[in-house]
Amino acid sequence: MSVSEKHASTAANPSASNKQAPESTEKTHFGFQQVDKSAKASMVAEVFQSVAAKYDIMNDVMSLGIHRLWKRFTIDCSGARAGHKVLDLAGGTGDLTAKFSRIVGESGEVVLADINDAMLRVGRDKLRDKGIVSNVKYVQANAEALPFPDNSFDIITIAFGLRNVTDKDKALASMYRVLKPGGRLLVLEFSKPTSEVLNKVYDAYSFHLLPKIGELVAKDGDSYKYLAESIRMHPEQDVLKDMMQGAGFEQVTYHNLTGGIVALHRGFKF
Amino acid sequence: MLVGQLLSAGIELALNQLLQLDPDCQGRLKKLSGKQLQVSVNELPWSLLFTFSGQIDVSALERNEEQAAMESSADCHITLGLGTLSDLKDSSKISQLIQQGKLDLAGDINVAQGFSNLMKELDIDWEEQLSKYTGDVVAHQTFSSVKSFFTSAQQEIDKLAAQFSTHLTQPEAVAVKPVEVDDFCEQVNVLRSASDRLEARIDQLIASQQDDQ
Numbered sequence: 001m002s003v004s005e006k007h008a009s010t011a012a013n014p015s016a017s018n019k020q021a022p023e024s025t026e027k028t029h030f031g032f033q034q035v036d037k038s039a040k041a042s043m044v045a046e047v048f049q050s051v052a053a054k055y056d057i058m059n060d061v062m063s064l065g066i067h068r069l070w071k072r073f074t075i076d077c078s079g080a081r082a083g084h085k086v087l088d089l090a091g092g093t094g095d096l097t098a099k100f101s102r103i104v105g106e107s108g109e110v111v112l113a114d115i116n117d118a119m120l121r122v123g124r125d126k127l128r129d130k131g132i133v134s135n136v137k138y139v140q141a142n143a144e145a146l147p148f149p150d151n152s153f154d155i156i157t158i159a160f161g162l163r164n165v166t167d168k169d170k171a172l173a174s175m176y177r178v179l180k181p182g183g184r185l186l187v188l189e190f191s192k193p194t195s196e197v198l199n200k201v202y203d204a205y206s207f208h209l210l211p212k213i214g215e216l217v218a219k220d221g222d223s224y225k226y227l228a229e230s231i232r233m234h235p236e237q238d239v240l241k242d243m244m245q246g247a248g249f250e251q252v253t254y255h256n257l258t259g260g261i262v263a264l265h266r267g268f269k270f
Numbered sequence: 271m272l273v274g275q276l277l278s279a280g281i282e283l284a285l286n287q288l289l290q291l292d293p294d295c296q297g298r299l300k301k302l303s304g305k306q307l308q309v310s311v312n313e314l315p316w317s318l319l320f321t322f323s324g325q326i327d328v329s330a331l332e333r334n335e336e337q338a339a340m341e342s343s344a345d346c347h348i349t350l351g352l353g354t355l356s357d358l359k360d361s362s363k364i365s366q367l368i369q370q371g372k373l374d375l376a377g378d379i380n381v382a383q384g385f386s387n388l389m390k391e392l393d394i395d396w397e398e399q400l401s402k403y404t405g406d407v408v409a410h411q412t413f414s415s416v417k418s419f420f421t422s423a424q425q426e427i428d429k430l431a432a433q434f435s436t437h438l439t440q441p442e443a444v445a446v447k448p449v450e451v452d453d454f455c456e457q458v459n460v461l462r463s464a465s466d467r468l469e470a471r472i473d474q475l476i477a478s479q480q481d482d483q
């Protein structure tokens with residue numbers, strides 16, 4: 001089946017394939033491929049192991065720098081302030097962590113957690129170069145089983161991370177558990193463009209151009225093909241909203257950014 | 271959407287670049303470290319939140335109830351109209367503006383004054399900055415030309431302003447006398463020739479630089 005046919009079939013029945021539940025319990029998707037659930041994490045790991053060094057520059061190239069504005073919007077909606085404890089989950093190279101660290105100040109703390117040590121290492125070096133050390137902790141962790149006590153954080157962000165997680169419901173439940181009552185979760189993730197025209201342009205961009213740019217800049221077309229496919233397999237706006245509510249989050253809302261290419265979901269724990 | 275983020279990103283970049291140009295400002299910045307100042311301009315749909323650490327981070331907060339919680343977290347919150355913004359340059363005027371009802375301030379006034387002083391006392395060696403791009407000699411020459419232009423321009427502007435304010439305070443003198451018009455034209459001419467001189471000087475510098483290459 002070609003890439004676009006697969007996409008069409010997903011689009012026709014989004015909740016079935018996107019929620020993963022009706023599929024067999026042993027299989028999940030890796031981009032558009034079906035793989036064993038137990039294998040996905042290591043395949044995702046391989047992707048990020050391979051892109052880690054070029055990750056930041058590729059972000060700028062692929063999004064024309066707009067990812068910086070999406071991330072700013074996330075922080076502006078976070079309500080972060082001095083003294084807060086923030087978890088930047090799937091934080092990778094630490095873009096959000098850097099800003100959070102300055103906002104929460106000496107009396108607060110930011111935990112940069114990622115499943116991948118190569119990404120964590122790039123993040124740690126980058127933040128150190130920026131002089132950010134004292135209030136940041138680095139933890140290698142899987143979002144599905146967070147190694148923190150209940151009610152630990154005022155804010156949790158997961159930016160462009162949730163779609164890589166094998167069991168998203170499990171991950172959302174884990175985030176809910178470690179969030180303090182009154183705290184909020186922000187999920188920044190690729191989503192479904194709201195207009196058909198934009199959708200087509202975006203498809204052409206991500207399935208044809210993006211892997212080529214990936215090949216050119218990072219010498220790694222396959223990883224960027226995975227990224228494009230994983231974006232399409234990610235639950236669209238309303239499905240993710242339901243999933244968050246299912247995990248216990250309240251007052252869940254989302255903002256479409258750049259025509260819905262990206263959406264920021266926000267939910268509270270009370 | 272995202273316009274606020276673009277705006278705040280631009281302001282943040284500009285502020286931090288300015289701060290980097292003045293090595294002595296770190297001390298003043300340190301005094302503000304850990305503080306937050308929120309500025310709401312009535313005409314704009316966002317409030318700007320300035321967070322001080324080793325640098326300044328700027329957030330754009332949309333004005334809705336959800337962000338109200340965050341608003342209260344700032345150490346100092348200023349609300350004002352667009353027209354009053356430029357008056358903030360002078361921190362000694364802040365209490366005056368409050369009395370006049372042009373500015374509303376909640377929280378710690380020292381944070382607002384600290385920020386105002388930080389910006390006002392920026393002492394940037396523009397000549398040195400320019401020399402990074404052009405080389406020392408050209409930078410020095412350009413710089414002294416520009417400086418003398420601004421000095422003479424400022425003198426003329428001061429004179430005009432002084433005259434203008436006398437007119438305002440003396441209602442009977444609202445009609446302009448011919449001699450004053452002559453005087454005004456003369457000053458405009460002085461200003462014009464100063465700017466002509468500057469232009470010629472810059473042309474000359476560009477030409478000499480091209481010759482060098």
Ligand SMILES: C[S@@+](CC[C@H](N)C(=O)[O-])C[C@H]1O[C@@H](n2cnc3c(N)ncnc32)[C@H](O)[C@@H]1O
Nearest residue numbers: 048090091092115116119142143159160161164
């Ligand atoms: C696209 S990057 C995003 C990095 C960063 N948040 C940003 O926005 O630039 C996705 C990150 O998710 C991490 N990741 C993937 N699966 C994860 C999991 N199950 N738990 C924690 N992190 C995971 C990857 O290692 C990678 O660093």
